[in-house]
Amino acid sequence: MSNMFKLKLTALGHPNPEGFNCEDEKEYRSVVLWLEDQKIRHYKIEEREGLRNIDSDTWKEAYNTYQKDLVSPVNDGTMNEQLNWLLSYAVRLEYADNVTKYKDVKAEQPKQAAPNVVSSNPLDNLDFDSPAFKAGVERICTLTGVGPHPDPKFRLAAVAKILKTSPHPSPQTTDTFNINQPVDVLNLLFIQDLRELQTKINEALVAVQMITADPRTDTKLGKVGR
Amino acid sequence: MNVEGVFYVNSTLEKLMLDELRNSCRPGMTGGFLPGVKQIANVAALPGIVGRSVGLPDVHSGYGFAIGNMAAFDISNSDSIVSPGGVGFDINCGVRLLRTNLHEKDVVPIKEQLAQSLFDHIPVGVGSKGIIPMNARDMEEALEMGMDWSLREGYVWAEDKEHCEEYGRMLNADPSKVSLRAKKRGLPQLGTLGAGNHYAEIQVVDEIYDKFAAGKMGLERLGQVCVMIHSGSRGFGHQVATDALVQMEKAMKRDQIEVNDRQLACARIHSKEGQDYLKAMAAAANFAWVNRSSMTFLTRQAFAKQFKMAPDDLDMHVIYDVSHNIAKVEEHVVDGSLKTLLVHRKGSTRAFPPHHPLIPVDYQLTGQPVLIGGSMGTCSYVLTGTHQGMTETFGSTCHGAGRALSRAKSRRNIDYKDVLGKLEEMGISIRVASPKLVMEEAPESYKNVTDVVNTCHAAGISKKTVKLRPIAVIKG
Numbered sequence: 078m079s080n081m082f083k084l085k086l087t088a089l090g091h092p093n094p095e096g097f098n099c100e101d102e103k104e105y106r107s108v109v110l111w112l113e114d115q116k117i118r119h120y121k122i123e124e125r126e127g128l129r130n131i132d133s134d135t136w137k138e139a140y141n142t143y144q145k146d147l148v149s150p151v152n153d154g155t156m157n158e159q160l161n162w163l164l165s166y167a168v169r170l171e172y173a174d175n176v177t178k179y180k181d182v183k184a185e186q187p188k189q190a191a192p193n194v195v196s197s198n199p200l201d202n203l204d205f206d207s208p209a210f211k212a213g214v215e216r217i218c219t220l221t222g223v224g225p226h227p228d229p230k231f232r233l234a235a236v237a238k239i240l241k242t243s244p245h246p247s248p249q250t251t252d253t254f255n256i257n258q259p260v261d262v263l264n265l266l267f268i269q270d271l272r273e274l275q276t277k278i279n280e281a282l283v284a285v286q287m288i289t290a291d292p293r294t295d296t297k298l299g300k301v302g303r
Numbered sequence: 304m305n306v307e308g309v310f311y312v313n314s315t316l317e318k319l320m321l322d323e324l325r326n327s328c329r330p331g332m333t334g335g336f337l338p339g340v341k342q343i344a345n346v347a348a349l350p351g352i353v354g355r356s357v358g359l360p361d362v363h364s365g366y367g368f369a370i371g372n373m374a375a376f377d378i379s380n381s382d383s384i385v386s387p388g389g390v391g392f393d394i395n396c397g398v399r400l401l402r403t404n405l406h407e408k409d410v411v412p413i414k415e416q417l418a419q420s421l422f423d424h425i426p427v428g429v430g431s432k433g434i435i436p437m438n439a440r441d442m443e444e445a446l447e448m449g450m451d452w453s454l455r456e457g458y459v460w461a462e463d464k465e466h467c468e469e470y471g472r473m474l475n476a477d478p479s480k481v482s483l484r485a486k487k488r489g490l491p492q493l494g495t496l497g498a499g500n501h502y503a504e505i506q507v508v509d510e511i512y513d514k515f516a517a518g519k520m521g522l523e524r525l526g527q528v529c530v531m532i533h534s535g536s537r538g539f540g541h542q543v544a545t546d547a548l549v550q551m552e553k554a555m556k557r558d559q560i561e562v563n564d565r566q567l568a569c570a571r572i573h574s575k576e577g578q579d580y581l582k583a584m585a586a587a588a589n590f591a592w593v594n595r596s597s598m599t600f601l602t603r604q605a606f607a608k609q610f611k612m613a614p615d616d617l618d619m620h621v622i623y624d625v626s627h628n629i630a631k632v633e634e635h636v637v638d639g640s641l642k643t644l645l646v647h648r649k650g651s652t653r654a655f656p657p658h659h660p661l662i663p664v665d666y667q668l669t670g671q672p673v674l675i676g677g678s679m680g681t682c683s684y685v686l687t688g689t690h691q692g693m694t695e696t697f698g699s700t701c702h703g704a705g706r707a708l709s710r711a712k713s714r715r716n717i718d719y720k721d722v723l724g725k726l727e728e729m730g731i732s733i734r735v736a737s738p739k740l741v742m743e744e745a746p747e748s749y750k751n752v753t754d755v756v757n758t759c760h761a762a763g764i765s766k767k768t769v770k771l772r773p774i775a776v777i778k779g
Contacts, residue, residue, distance in 0.1 A: 264658060264667075268664060268667045268668070271664040271667070272664050272665075275465060275663075275664050278461075278465075279461035279462060279465065280461075282454060282461035282464070283461050285455075286454065286455070286457055286461070289455045289456070289457070290455070290456060290457020291456065291457060292456055292457040292458045292600060293435070293436055294434045294435055294436075294601070294604070295434055295435075295436045296423075296434050298432060298433065298434050298435075298436060298491075299423075299426045299431075299432060299433065299434040300426055300430070300431055300432035301422075301426050301427060301428055301431055301736050
């Protein structure tokens, strides 16, 4: 946790991020005060009295009120969690104040320890944010009657659900070509796969036959009926 | 009636059908089977039936269910029933078609020898015995494994299994549910054709209606030679059905199942009797596939000997193998929702549309091949399944010509010498075990298969692909 604090404090420009010890009650309180004074500035200056009294017993009370006023989601959590949220909140505010300055900053790609796995499935490389993808999803959704949703992947999941249910709804006549063409392609690919599978099955059967087969006939047994 | 009863006919077939009804309604007509129209209606009144009770164009009266009747029962409904009469006594009677790369002109000069060779390899007739040695243990395994047994023993090719309905094996088969009597009857009969309307025919491609679908089946030119085998589970299936009927009469009393006709004996699908029958029926279906596979092997042998070429080199592949007497668990859309049904097809062939997951990969684009055997000496057809058939008839279509005259009536009205003479005139070689029964199978005793097939084509429940014409017939 302390490493995380160090990173965030450095980012916020704290004078002594290296020396900060979160276990020390006094240092903790002073960091909270520093955040409110320098970064968050939620209260007017005169309202910050409660937080400024670092040595007072009432500081704790003031800190709780402060968190409630900020609507912190972790005001029931541990001290460290509370501080971590405050730090993140401060970072967020800092970024919001200077979007133009920060938005082009790119994090340096950390060196990958594992070798790059090249995916053979073309669908893995699909750009889900591309306009072409979104337009395609939009078209399928109108055909299948799936309602609007901001996330195209979510809508695609809904379409998949519809396709899995059978019997399928029959397409509107105006759109049959749009549906039938890809369906035909998929059917042919499927049949090709199936043929390969069936051939392998037949080969396996023939291999077993080499061991088991012993067809015999005995004409002496034959008898023609009346 | 719980659902509607419907039947598909053209004007000629309609007349035959209504004549049958009119005759049976004449005063003094008792005994025999009820007419097909009434049987379709009685089936429509069975518990748990969904959709419609469908009569196909070749429909004629049979035991309980009309032959050419399909009916589907909702498995999730605890009242739903399974009925041996809805499957028939010849369980998994079916048709298999082999192709060759021979042309009519290669075969015609040695047609007689080829017919004789087939006749020598495939024993036919009532009481015939097969030439593939089998003991009781082989039989148990064959009942459980179906075509996988033939494959393991080396009687068929891996590709044969691929091109067979259900891949030649019903997985729920349980030989322990089959009586000893049935097994004893079945054991010597494996690899035999049987009698009645069963046959093996050497046929040639006479007309191609759908070039693409025919091409997918390897039928590419007129005059190409094929072999059609029409057979079933012989005495084995008959005994399984007979045994089940006895059990079911008890079950009906216990569960208070009411039906309109005593012949419609049935049991709830989820009852012990229902499950036992389905397991025994599956074993009989496996028997029939082993039987047709054995005859495939024997046919290949006969051709290989005559042409002194390996069956591989003669390209003797199985195009497809259909069952037209069977009950199967299938998924269908009923009133917009997916349901698991027990589909009874008696004298009715499954005809699944393109892209159905249960048909072989080679026929994914054309739809399932449907093999329609004609009557002796007339033509046969290959059709394909359609989407319309899937929605209208639960993916079912006709199975053959269908009788027009009863067996007794045929014997009275037709002379067997005339029948044989006529076939000879048409240039068809024939080998029969019992010539005196030939008039029962004379084309005059049957409906016109072309009428039947055209009606199915016009109704859109299946599509004409190829017409085949016989040049040699082997019969019981």
